[in-house]
Each structure stands twice: as structure tokens, then as C-alpha cells.
Amino acid sequence: MTLVIGALTIGLILSLLSMGVWISFRVLRYCDITVDGSITLGASVVAILLVKGWSPWTATLVATLAGAAAGLVTGILHTRFKIQELLAGILVMTALYSVNLRVMGRSNVPLLDVETLASPMARLITRCSSNSDTLGVCGWQVPVQDAAMLVTVLLVTVAVALVIRWFLLTHIGTALRATGDNPQMVRAQGVNHRTMVVFGLASANGLVGMSGALLAQYQGFADVQMGIGMMVWGLASIIIGEALAGRTTPGLALCGAIMGTILFRLLVAIALRWGLNPNDLKMVTALFVFAALVLPDSVKSAMHRFFKRQHHA
Amino acid sequence: MLDLRQIRKTFFPDTPNEVQALCGIDLLIPEGTFAAIIGTNGSGKSTLLNAVAGAFELDQGGIHIDGREITTWPEYRRAGLIGRVFQNPFAGTAADMTIAENIALAMRRGCRRGFGLALHRTARAEIAERVRTLNLGLENRLDNPIGTLSGGQRQALTLLMATWRRPRLLLLDEHTAALDPKSAAQVAELTLTLIRQEKLTALMVTHSMQQAVQLPERIIMMHKGRVVRQYEGQEKDRVRAPDLLAAFDQVRRREQLDPAVAALLAKQYG
Known part of the structure; x- marks a missing residue:
């Protein structure tokens, strides 16, 4: 049960990251590697603010804005200074490593005995469960802290997904979606596509920053290395999500991103439980994304060749 | 009214690949006139349209629409005055978005885009009504991705989108060239209907001499970045392909x- 709750909580937290990656990768069709730095930025900003005694909500909001600022810089480097999209992301990601060290003052900030977003929920659950430290769920005893974090991130993730879905159906949201689809058409319809790219990347990285802030609060520390490979993680989740829910409408695609992240996290948790070396996790994730990107076309062309040969024979 | 004054554009200047695409063009298209531009490949027809649309900066000269100088306006700002239909039927629409969403984008051309829902009930009804006038049966497929439509259907919708909010100038860049003959004829007919109905000022690039003779009120012949001849009035009525x-x-x-x-x-x- 602990494995499931842990996987669900991390899955929900990282689904914010996946929604961010979905905005940049699928909506804007922009390969934004800033994500690897902005998730750590969100975590380090929230960690340092919580240690200083800020309210968890304010700290999370500031972390989200910090992530958005990172995306803003990438967008400006690409649109204003004509730097290639991948290079713009790499530049910002590299700079963020130093920024994160500066923010935290060291490579790791522990969050022991600080008020987090889940604390009010934990107090509420404790009060409802007669001041017990554990909560009975389907016959299993779950620590109140874990249950509180799960409920909090569930509420935050659902609220954020609903806001994004609503936004993508507005006039500006429709223009944002069209920007990735056909920039020439968007300009002909009077939309400044550069502003849209900058705005989209800022929103995407804001979500990633928020994900980092929640992750730091859940795992109880922020670490300067925690962002490595997160972009690929987001991609893997999106690919699984698209297989589950499709991507015909923004709502389905967002549901897919959330479900894909949770499922991927569960699969990872199970694989680790079965003895997968944690050091191999990033390589396995990268191989999965590679296979998911390449295999469908390879299988399709192999099938095509096979049937063509059969037809001629 | 479109007024072009001595516009010049040279691509790749001071290099072996230098191309003088527009060599001091003066052109006045009065309000409500439908003009066609004809010329050989490389004569500067599409470049002229792109210059008016703002796809690149001019080296020299001025562009005025209805007395407003738009020479320094960026492309997206000019879109508030100009409707465009491209040669490639896939260039004027966002393939993964639905027909209704594409049109919803066009409904706000030249207006501020806010946080209101793009496809509220009134907008949907208006879209269905206007799409029905195309007689393509698309009013029942408004929620289908526009990428599933044929080139002719997409070009007809692009034309509808370009004229949804009456543009001060309509630019048509060989918009029937990539279509099959039947679709091309339908789109050409629709073009003429919309232009006459709305009394639009329009500039159409075409390689079809038949179209140039039949559709517009004025023919502008270009060669090597210059306007070499114009036919209008009775001379235009008499001219044949x-x-x-x-x-x-x-x-x-x-x-x-x-x-x-x-x-x-x-x-x-x-």
C-alpha cells in the first residue's frame, strides 16, 4: 500500500511536469530542455523560502513564478535572439545549475519540521481520525502525512488541469494551440506568434517549477541534481498517456498526461521493487522513449513490407 | 485602397546570389477593385503580395492601405487589415484543430483576444450558418479536425476565414493552383461571389490566363520585379488569354x- 500511495503521490506531482512538457512539446511543438533546470529551480526556491518560514502556498507560488521566469528567458532567447530552440533550452538549463546553487547556497537543502502544503490537510485528517498517526484505508494503515500529501497534490493537480483545459479553450488558448500547429496561419490571423511561444514556454516551465516545489515538499529536501532526465520522464509519461487517452482534445490529452505519469511511476516503482538497479533508471527511461518514438513507424513499415511481399508472392 | 509607392526589395544583396525581386513598384488599387497579377516565374508576383502582407521588410518605399501607412507594421498587425489565402491549401489552417476552432481564430482577427471561450454557443451558431453558405456540407462536421478535409474544402474554408471580418484588402496567392480542376473552379467561383458580395479590394496572383481574363476587373503584368503592363476598363474587357x-x-x-x-x-x- 505504501508503494501504491508513494507512486500515486509522486505520479500526481510529476503530472504537473508532464502537463508542462505537453504544452511545450505537443502544443507548441517545441523541444524545451529548460525543464531539467526549472524543476530544480522550483524545488530550491520553495525549499529556501520554507526554511525561512514563508507560507507554503506563497512559497509554492513564488517557485511557480521562478519556473515561469526560466521559460520566459528560453522563449526570449529563441524568438528575440533567434537562438535554436534546443540550444536556447540548453543555455538556460546550464545557467540554472549555478542559479540553483546560488538560491540554495549549497547543493542540498533538507526540509525537516517545516510547514508544507500538506500540513493543514494532515491536521484535518488527524483531527478526523481521533488524533491517530495512521489512517485506515481498505484495511491498510497509512501514515497521515502520506495520505495528507496525496489528497493535497490530487486537489492541486486536478485544479491545475481544469484551469489549463479551460485556458486552452479561450481565445488566447486557441491561438496558443494554433501557434504550434501552423505559425504562418497564426500570423495571418493577427496573432503575434513570438509572444505566444514566449508565453507558452513560461506557462510550461511555471508548471514544471510548481511540480519541483511539490516534489521538494513531498520528499523533504531539494537537491541540485534532482532535475536530471526530467524532460525525458515527462516525454515518457506523455507517450503512455497518448496511448491511453489519445490526443484529440486538450481535455483528453491532459487526462492522458496525468494517467501516463501515474502509470509510468507505478511501473518504475514495481520495477525497482523487482530489483531494477536505481542507477539504470534513467537509461531505461531513455530507451523506453526511444522505443516509443521509433517503434510505431518501424513496425508499420515492416508490416507494410511484409504484406507487400505477400501480395507479390 | 492599396497604394504602393516605389517599393524595392533585393534578396541576398552584395552576394553572387543577389536577386532584385521588386524594382521600384508604384501601384494604386482603388477601393473595391479586384485586380489580378500575372507574370512568369520569378517576376516578383508572390514577393509583391508577401511585401504587402509584411512577410519581410522593404529596402525602400511605402505601403498604404486606406490612407494608413503600414510599411513598418509587423505581419500580425497588418492582418487586422488584410485577409490572406495561400497557394498551399494546408498553409491557411491549423490541421490538428477542428473546423470550428480554426474559424473561431479568424473571428477575432484584428481584435484583442481575451480569456472568453472561443467557441461559445452564439459563435457556434454563427459559424454553422456561414459555413452552410459554402454548400460543402461542412456545417455538420464542425468538430472534425480540419486536416481531414480535402485541399479544395480547406481552401474554401481559408477563403471564408480570410473574409470573415471584412478585410480592407484580400490577398490571394495562386490560391487555386494546387487544386484539381473541379475544386479550382468551385473555389474561383466562391472567390468571385465573396468579393462581389462584400465589395472587397482584392489582389490575386495567378498563372491561369483564363482566370486573369474572367475574374478580375484589372490585370497587372509583372516581369523581373517591375509592372510592365496593366489592362483595365474596356481594354480589360476586350483582352483574351x-x-x-x-x-x-x-x-x-x-x-x-x-x-x-x-x-x-x-x-x-x-
């Missing part, structure tokens, strides 16, 4: 002559 082809040949022959001799011949024989 073979006459235009003969005029092209004449321009080419004159080009091969010594400039002084060509000028003398032009003076003598027009």
Missing part, C-alpha cells in the same frame, strides 16, 4: 534587344 500570352512574348523579345532599341520600339509601337 492569347492576347496576354502574346504580350508576354513581346516583353521577352524586348528584353533581348539592346535597351536603347527597345525604348525606341516601345515609343514607336507602344
Whole structure:
């Protein structure tokens, strides 16, 4: 049960990251590697603010804005200074490593005995469960802290997904979606596509920053290395999500991103439980994304060749 | 009204690949006039349209629409005054978005885009009503991705989108060239209907001499970045496709002559 709750909580937290990656990768069709730095930025900003005694909500909001600022810089480097999209992301990601060290003052900030977003929920659950430290769920005893974090991130993730879905159906949201689809058409319809790219990347990285802030609060520390490979993680989740829910409408695609992240996290948790070396996790994730990107076309062309040969024979 | 004053554009200047695409073009298209631009490949027809649309900065000259100078306006700002239909039927629409969403984008052309829902009930009803006028049966497929439609259907929708909010100028860049003959004829007919109905000022690039003769009220012939001849009024009504082809040949022959001799011949024989 602990494995499931842990996987669900991390899955929900990282689904914010996946929604961010979905905005940049699928909506804007922009390969934004800033994500690897902005998730750590969100975590380090929230960690340092919580240690200083800020309210968890304010700290999370500031972390989200910090992530958005990172995306803003990438967008400006690409649109204003004509730097290639991948290079713009790499530049910002590299700079963020130093920024994160500066923010935290060291490579790791522990969050022991600080008020987090889940604390009010934990107090509420404790009060409802007669001041017990554990909560009975389907016959299993779950620590109140874990249950509180799960409920909090569930509420935050659902609220954020609903806001994004609503936004993508507005006039500006429709223009944002069209920007990735056909920039020439968007300009002909009077939309400044550069502003849209900058705005989209800022929103995407804001979500990633928020994900980092929640992750730091859940795992109880922020670490300067925690962002490595997160972009690929987001991609893997999106690919699984698209297989589950499709991507015909923004709502389905967002549901897919959330479900894909949770499922991927569960699969990872199970694989680790079965003895997968944690050091191999990033390589396995990268191989999965590679296979998911390449295999469908390879299988399709192999099938095509096979049937063509059969037809001629 | 479109007023072009001495517009010039050279691509790749001071390099071996230098191309003088527009060589000081002066052109006045009065309000409500439908003009066609014809010319050989590389004559500067599409470049002229792109210059008006703001796809690149001019080296020199000014562009005015209805008395407003738009020379320094970026492309997206000019879209508030200009409707465009591209040669490629896939260029004017966002393939993964639905028909209704594409049109919803066009409904706000030139307006501030806010946080209101793009497809509220009133907008949907209006879209269905206007799409029905195309007689393509698309009013029942508004929630289908526009990428699933044929080139002709997409071009008809692009035309509808370009004219949804009455543009001060409509630019048509060989918009029937990539379509099959039947679709091309339908789109050409729709073009004429919309232009006449809304009394639009329009500039159409075409390689089809038949279209140039039949559709517009004025023909502008371009060659090597210059306007070499214009047909309007009774002269336009009299001109036929073979006459235009003969005029092209004449321009080419004159080009091969010594400039002084060509000028003398032009003076003598027009």
C-alpha cells in the first residue's frame, strides 16, 4: 500500500511536469530542455523560502513564478535572439545549475519540521481520525502525512488541469494551440506568434517549477541534481498517456498526461521493487522513449513490407 | 485602397546570389477593385503580395492601405487589415484543430483576444450558418479536425476565414493552383461571389490566363520585379488569354534587344 500511495503521490506531482512538457512539446511543438533546470529551480526556491518560514502556498507560488521566469528567458532567447530552440533550452538549463546553487547556497537543502502544503490537510485528517498517526484505508494503515500529501497534490493537480483545459479553450488558448500547429496561419490571423511561444514556454516551465516545489515538499529536501532526465520522464509519461487517452482534445490529452505519469511511476516503482538497479533508471527511461518514438513507424513499415511481399508472392 | 509607392526589395544583396525581386513598384488599387497579377516565374508576383502582407521588410518605399501607412507594421498587425489565402491549401489552417476552432481564430482577427471561450454557443451558431453558405456540407462536421478535409474544402474554408471580418484588402496567392480542376473552379467561383458580395479590394496572383481574363476587373503584368503592363476598363474587357500570352512574348523579345532599341520600339509601337 505504501508503494501504491508513494507512486500515486509522486505520479500526481510529476503530472504537473508532464502537463508542462505537453504544452511545450505537443502544443507548441517545441523541444524545451529548460525543464531539467526549472524543476530544480522550483524545488530550491520553495525549499529556501520554507526554511525561512514563508507560507507554503506563497512559497509554492513564488517557485511557480521562478519556473515561469526560466521559460520566459528560453522563449526570449529563441524568438528575440533567434537562438535554436534546443540550444536556447540548453543555455538556460546550464545557467540554472549555478542559479540553483546560488538560491540554495549549497547543493542540498533538507526540509525537516517545516510547514508544507500538506500540513493543514494532515491536521484535518488527524483531527478526523481521533488524533491517530495512521489512517485506515481498505484495511491498510497509512501514515497521515502520506495520505495528507496525496489528497493535497490530487486537489492541486486536478485544479491545475481544469484551469489549463479551460485556458486552452479561450481565445488566447486557441491561438496558443494554433501557434504550434501552423505559425504562418497564426500570423495571418493577427496573432503575434513570438509572444505566444514566449508565453507558452513560461506557462510550461511555471508548471514544471510548481511540480519541483511539490516534489521538494513531498520528499523533504531539494537537491541540485534532482532535475536530471526530467524532460525525458515527462516525454515518457506523455507517450503512455497518448496511448491511453489519445490526443484529440486538450481535455483528453491532459487526462492522458496525468494517467501516463501515474502509470509510468507505478511501473518504475514495481520495477525497482523487482530489483531494477536505481542507477539504470534513467537509461531505461531513455530507451523506453526511444522505443516509443521509433517503434510505431518501424513496425508499420515492416508490416507494410511484409504484406507487400505477400501480395507479390 | 492599396497604394504602393516605389517599393524595392533585393534578396541576398552584395552576394553572387543577389536577386532584385521588386524594382521600384508604384501601384494604386482603388477601393473595391479586384485586380489580378500575372507574370512568369520569378517576376516578383508572390514577393509583391508577401511585401504587402509584411512577410519581410522593404529596402525602400511605402505601403498604404486606406490612407494608413503600414510599411513598418509587423505581419500580425497588418492582418487586422488584410485577409490572406495561400497557394498551399494546408498553409491557411491549423490541421490538428477542428473546423470550428480554426474559424473561431479568424473571428477575432484584428481584435484583442481575451480569456472568453472561443467557441461559445452564439459563435457556434454563427459559424454553422456561414459555413452552410459554402454548400460543402461542412456545417455538420464542425468538430472534425480540419486536416481531414480535402485541399479544395480547406481552401474554401481559408477563403471564408480570410473574409470573415471584412478585410480592407484580400490577398490571394495562386490560391487555386494546387487544386484539381473541379475544386479550382468551385473555389474561383466562391472567390468571385465573396468579393462581389462584400465589395472587397482584392489582389490575386495567378498563372491561369483564363482566370486573369474572367475574374478580375484589372490585370497587372509583372516581369523581373517591375509592372510592365496593366489592362483595365474596356481594354480589360476586350483582352483574351492569347492576347496576354502574346504580350508576354513581346516583353521577352524586348528584353533581348539592346535597351536603347527597345525604348525606341516601345515609343514607336507602344
